[in-house]
Amino acid sequence: MSFSAAALRAVLTAHAPLATTGLVVAISGGADSACLLTALAQLGSAPFRNLPVRAVHVDHGLQPAAADFRRACVDLCRRLGVPFNVVAVTVDSSGGVSIEAAARTARYQGLAQNLKPGECLLTAHHAEDQAETLLLQLLRGAGLKGMSAMPICRAWSGGWHLRPLLSVASRDLRKFGADAGVAAVADPMNLDLRFDRAYLRERLWPLIEKRWPGAAITLSRTARHVADAQELLNQSAALAVQKVRDGTTLSVTGLRALCETEQLNALRYWITANAAAPPSSARLREALRQIIAADPDHLPAIVWGEHALRRYRDRLFLTTASPPCLDEKREWVVASGTNLDLGCNFGTLRWSAQIGGLDGDRLPATLSVRRRRGGETLKPQRRARTQSLQHLCQSLGVLPWMRDALPLLYAGDELIAVGDLWLDARWCVAAGAPGFGCVWQDAPILV
Numbered sequence: 465m466s467f468s469a470a471a472l473r474a475v476l477t478a479h480a481p482l483a484t485t486g487l488v489v490a491i492s493g494g495a496d497s498a499c500l501l502t503a504l505a506q507l508g509s510a511p512f513r514n515l516p517v518r519a520v521h522v523d524h525g526l527q528p529a530a531a532d533f534r535r536a537c538v539d540l541c542r543r544l545g546v547p548f549n550v551v552a553v554t555v556d557s558s559g560g561v562s563i564e565a566a567a568r569t570a571r572y573q574g575l576a577q578n579l580k581p582g583e584c585l586l587t588a589h590h591a592e593d594q595a596e597t598l599l600l601q602l603l604r605g606a607g608l609k610g611m612s613a614m615p616i617c618r619a620w621s622g623g624w625h626l627r628p629l630l631s632v633a634s635r636d637l638r639k640f641g642a643d644a645g646v647a648a649v650a651d652p653m654n655l656d657l658r659f660d661r662a663y664l665r666e667r668l669w670p671l672i673e674k675r676w677p678g679a680a681i682t683l684s685r686t687a688r689h690v691a692d693a694q695e696l697l698n699q700s701a702a703l704a705v706q707k708v709r710d711g712t713t714l715s716v717t718g719l720r721a722l723c724e725t726e727q728l729n730a731l732r733y734w735i736t737a738n739a740a741a742p743p744s745s746a747r748l749r750e751a752l753r754q755i756i757a758a759d760p761d762h763l764p765a766i767v768w769g770e771h772a773l774r775r776y777r778d779r780l781f782l783t784t785a786s787p788p789c790l791d792e793k794r795e796w797v798v799a800s801g802t803n804l805d806l807g808c809n810f811g812t813l814r815w816s817a818q819i820g821g822l823d824g825d826r827l828p829a830t831l832s833v834r835r836r837r838g839g840e841t842l843k844p845q846r847r848a849r850t851q852s853l854q855h856l857c858q859s860l861g862v863l864p865w866m867r868d869a870l871p872l873l874y875a876g877d878e879l880i881a882v883g884d885l886w887l888d889a890r891w892c893v894a895a896g897a898p899g900f901g902c903v904w905q906d907a908p909i910l911v
Contacts (some may be wrong), residue, residue, distance in 0.1 A: 467499075467629070467636045469506035475628040476512050477619045484624065485582030486516045491573060493521065493533030495648035496588035498540055499641045500629060504586075505544040506644075516548040524555050525604055526563070529652055536649045551578050552777045564659055576621035583623040589614055590629040590637055595683035596664055598690075607745065612691035613684075614866035666745065700726075701733030711814050712909075713779040727752055735771075735816055738782050743768040755780055763864055776863055787865035788908065790835035796873070798827045798900070806833075810869055813883070821899035822880065822891055832874045836867055840879050846889040854878075856886060861911045869908055883907065 482489075489504060491497040501519055504512070521537040523530055530773060534550060541548035551574040557566040579585055595614050601610040617626045627875050629637065636772030657663045672679050704726050714734060728748060735742040743766075753768035754774050758764045765775045767785045774781045788808065796804040797812065804813040813833070819843070840853040857867050864887075873881040880891040883904040893899040 467503070467632045467640045469503045471632075472500075472503045472628055473507055473512060476626075476633075477711055478586055479628070480512070481624050481627060483582060484513070484515060484584045486518070486580065486584070487512065488579060488583050488762045489517065489519045489546075489586045490722065491521050491537050491587075492588075492649055492651070493536035493649045495641050495646060496590060496629070496634075496637060498536075498648045499586040499637050499644070500586060501540065501544060501546065502644050503640065505546060516755045518549070520575065521548070521550050522553045522574045523540070524567050524570065525552065526555060526567065527607045527652060529649065532649045533651075536869060539647070549578070549863055551575065559876075562659075564661070573781070579621050579623050585620065585623065585625045587625065587627055588629055589627045590632045590634050591680040592634045592665075592669070593678040594630050594687055596669070598660055598683050598687045599664060599668075600660060606688055606696040610696060611687065612694045613687040617692065624864075630684060631681070633678075663815050666846055677909045697729055698733060701729045704730035705734050705737075710779055715783050716755060716775060716778045716780055719752075719780070719888055721724050724752070735773075735782060740771045741769065765865075774863075774865060777861075781863070783865060787868060789868040790833075790871060794833040795830045797825065797830050802902070804833060806871055810908060813908070814905055815870060816903050817898065817900045818901040819896060819898060820893060821901040822887060823893045824900050826875075826891060827880075828875050831880070833871045834874060836870055836872060840872065842882065842886055843889045844880055844886050846892075848889070853882065856882075860885065863910060866908065866910050869910075871904070873902065 479485070486890045487504070489497065489501045491501055502546060504517060519537070519541050521534060523534060537548065537550075541545075553570040553574040555566050555570045557563045561569075575585060593739065597613040598611055601613065604610070614627055614630065616628070616630050617624055640646075653659065654662055655664060676682070697708050698827070708722070708730065710718070714731075719730070722730065728745075731746060731752060732742045742903070743751065747766070749770055751773050754764040754766060755773065758775060760777065762775075762889055764773075764775050770785050772783050772785045774783050788810065790806065790810065791808070794804060794806075796802070798815065800817045802815050806812065836853065841850050842856065843850045844852060844856065853872075854868075856892075857864075857870075870885070871883050872879055875891070878891075879886075880888045884902050884907075885904075887902075
C-alpha cells in the first residue's frame with residue numbers, strides 16, 4: 465500500500481495502546497526513520513490523541529559517520545519542531561557476539577533507559593526489514609518463535625514498542641520521502657557485506673524481488689501467520705505448565721505424563737516465563753532426557769549461559785548456572801540485636817533474646833560464620849544422637865545446590881548452629897530458661 469501521514473494515523477489508531485502517554489520516535493539519521501517522523505509531524509501539532517511527540521537518537525560511536533548521523537537528526541527535528549535528545553551508548557562485542565548483535569543490544573538498552581513510563585517507542589522497521597529477518601532466522605534454523613520475526617506492538621520497558629511501518633514496502637517509503645523532501649545520511653555499515661543483513665539486502669534481495677515482485681509483503685504476511693501459530697503453541701504450553709506446576713517448580717511426574725513434543729513446548733515456555741532465554745532445541749532435548757530418565761537419587765544439572773535446570777527428587781528447578789556459596793569467613797559479635805550481613809542476597813543473621821536457645825554464658829564474645837566444607841556434625845536434640853549435617857539437610861529437604869549457602873556458626877572449632885535451622889543441644893540452655901536465638905532474615909529459598 466502507499467504510505468502517507470493518513471496511513472500512519474490509521475496504523476496508530478489500530479495498534480497504539482490506549483494507555484499511551486507519549487510517542488517517542490527512534491531516529492538514526494537514515495531515510496526510514498526520517499520518513500516516519502516526518503509523516504507523524506504532518507499530522508499537525510497534536511498528531512495523535514493529543515499525545516506529545518519527541519525523538520531520540522542513539523549514538524553507538526562505532527564509525528566516523530556518527531557525527532553526520534547526529535547532525536542529520538538535529539536538522540530534521542529542528543525543521544519539524546520536534547523535541548530531540550541523544551543517547552550515547554557503549555557497544556561491548558566481547559564474549560563472541562557479533563558487532564551487529566552487540567550494537568542492537570546496546571541500542572535497545574539505551575532506548576529502554578530513555579523511555580518514560582507509559583510512552584510508546586516507534587521504530588521504522590518496514591516490510592523488507594521484516595522479510596529479511598524472517599529469511600535470516602530461517603537460515604539460522606530458528607523455530608516458530610524466531611520466524612515470527614518482529615511483532616507490530618509489544619509491551620516493553622514500562623511502556624510499549626510499536627513498529628507502524630511493517631506493512632509498508634521500502635519503495636513506498638522512499639516515494640513518500642522524495643515527495644516530502646526528506647534528507648538523510650546513508651549508513652556505510654548497510655553496505656558492508658561482512659554483515660549478514662547487508663549481504664542479504666545487497667546481493668540476494670534484488671534477485672528475490674526481481675523473480676517474485678512484492679516478496680517483502682508476502683514474507684511479512686508469512687511472519688504474521690507464524691506468529692499466530694506460535695501464539696497457539698504458547699496457549700497450549702501455558703495449559704500444560706498449569707497442570708504440572710508444583711509451586712515455583714515443575715513436577716517431573718507431571719512432565720512424564722506429557723508426550724515429548726508437549727514436554728519440550730511446556731519446558732521452553734516455562735523457562736521463558738521466568739525471564740530466561742531457553743537453550744537450543746538440541747540442548748533442551750538432552751536436558752529433558754536427563755531429567756526424565758534420571759534415577760530418584762541422581763541430581764542431573766543442565767547448564768547453559770547463566771542458567772541451569774536442576775532436578776531434586778520429583779521437582780524440576782530453574783536456577784543460576786553457579787550454585788550460591790558463602791564466600792569468606794565472617795566474625796559475629798554475640799550481643800542481642802546485632803546483625804551480620806551475609807552478602808550476595810544470602811540475607812542477614814540477627815541475635816534475639818528468647819526463651820530457650822543458645823546459652824549466652826557459654827558463648828565466646830564472637831562467633832565465626834563459615835560455609836559448609838563436608839563432614840560436619842550436630843546434635844539437634846538433647847536425647848538424639850549426633851547427626852551429620854548432610855543427613856539433616858536430606859531430612860529437611862534442603863536443596864543440594866543451596867547447602868553451600870548455609871551459614872554455619874562456630875564457637876572456636878565447634879559447630880553450634882546452622883542459621884536458624886538447627887542448634888546444637890549441647891550449647892543450649894535448659895527448657896524454659898532465657899537464651900539466645902539466631903534469626904536468619906531474608907534467607908534464600910532452601911527447600
